[in-house]
Amino acid sequence: MPAHRHEELGAFAAILTQLLPGAWTHQLRRHTAYDDQFFLTSDVWDMNQVAEAIAATTLMHDAILTRDDGLRLFLMDHPRHEDTFLIAAMAPADTAAEAFRGVPEPDGIAISDDPEQAADAITTRLLPRHEAALAHVRDNAARLTANAPGPHTVEMTWTEDGSLTAAATSDEAARILAANGFVRDSDRQAYVLSSDDTAVQARHVRTAGSQLAALGIGVALRHPAAHPAIDTTPVPVPRQHAAGKARSR
Structure with missing residues (x-):
């Protein structure tokens, strides 16, 4: 040039x-x-x-x-x-x-x-x-x-089968999650709370949230990202069985 x-x-x-x-x-x-x-x-x-x-x-x-x-x-x-x-x-x-x-x-x-x-x-x-x-x-x-979840926030995310996954941000958070029904899943690198009984699930979430809050740890509850609709894909029937089991108890 x-x-x-x-x-x-x-x-x-x-x-x-x-x-x-x-x-x-x-x-x-x-x-x-x-x-x-x-x-x-x-x-x-x-x-x-x-x-x-x-x-x-x-x-x-x-x-x-x-x-x-x-x-x-x-x-x-x-x-x-x-x-x-x-x-x-x-x-x-x-x-x-x-x-x-x-x-x-x-x-x-x-x-x-x-x-x-x-x-x-x-x-x-x-x-x-x-x-x-x-x-x-x-x-x-x-x-x-x-x-974005902060450094002192436990993020809980609903999965497609109705269970909850939680990412523990500290040893204290991990201990509280484990004490409230969350099971460590090494494949997902998260703690998982089953949806087998939604009433029990809700009680565990409330208790864990209260105990985390007492330590200054917040909880962020997330829904999974929606998948884009495809014309040829049938719309799934809403899942009813978990709620039904909870009501039957």
């Missing part, structure tokens, strides 16, 4: 930081080897023309524009048009992959080498998509954090 192209990209990035709304800085980066670019561009949040350009181009340099709130944009030369650049959102770092589930990529755009036109296109087209996607991801991440 000619040296003047590197300088042009850096100068263009610097001008954009002055024209975009908010306080921005920029970082111009060189790539020393073709394989390096895939590591250095791994956060580019695009499944369209920018991702295609990165995959098909030997990328010698790029620029990262960072707003004072941490939002980042990725800037590169357009591989086929010298008077055009490509710019894309960058995904937030250190965010669980699960938080991105269901969030459309805020795909990048091609921009003119006229800084004012480029800044206008970024402000009106790319940034709104980027900010909406970020808000969605952060909301997902907050929900995942809120639902």
Whole structure:
């Protein structure tokens, strides 16, 4: 890549930081080897023309524009048009992959080498998509954090046969579970409470919960993740026998 192209990209990035709304800085980066670019561009949040350009181009340099709130944009030369650049959102770092589930990529755009036109296109087209996607991801991440069991929480999960599995987080928790009908299952790495008698099962859960709470250990009761419906799969008949046995006692 000619040296003047590197300088042009850096100068263009610097001008954009002055024209975009908010306080921005920029970082111009060189790539020393073709394989390096895939590591250095791994956060580019695009499944369209920018991702295609990165995959098909030997990328010698790029620029990262960072707003004072941490939002980042990725800037590169357009591989086929010298008077055009490509710019894309960058995904937030250190965010669980699960938080991105269901969030459309805020795909990048091609921009003119006229800084004012480029800044206008970024402000009106790319940034709104980027900010909406970020808000969605952060909301997902907050929900995942809120639902995650803490270090002092025993998570109990219903299984398909009506039994309960529990993950003991300490020796004290394991002792209480074992004393209340939970049996250690080494294959599942969990304690299992049978559904043979639902009245007894409920009593064990209440007693274990009270004893755990007395030690400052919480209990989170989970239902198994629902399986997606398949048209050709018959709907199972609701299980009645366990409840029936409990009522008969």
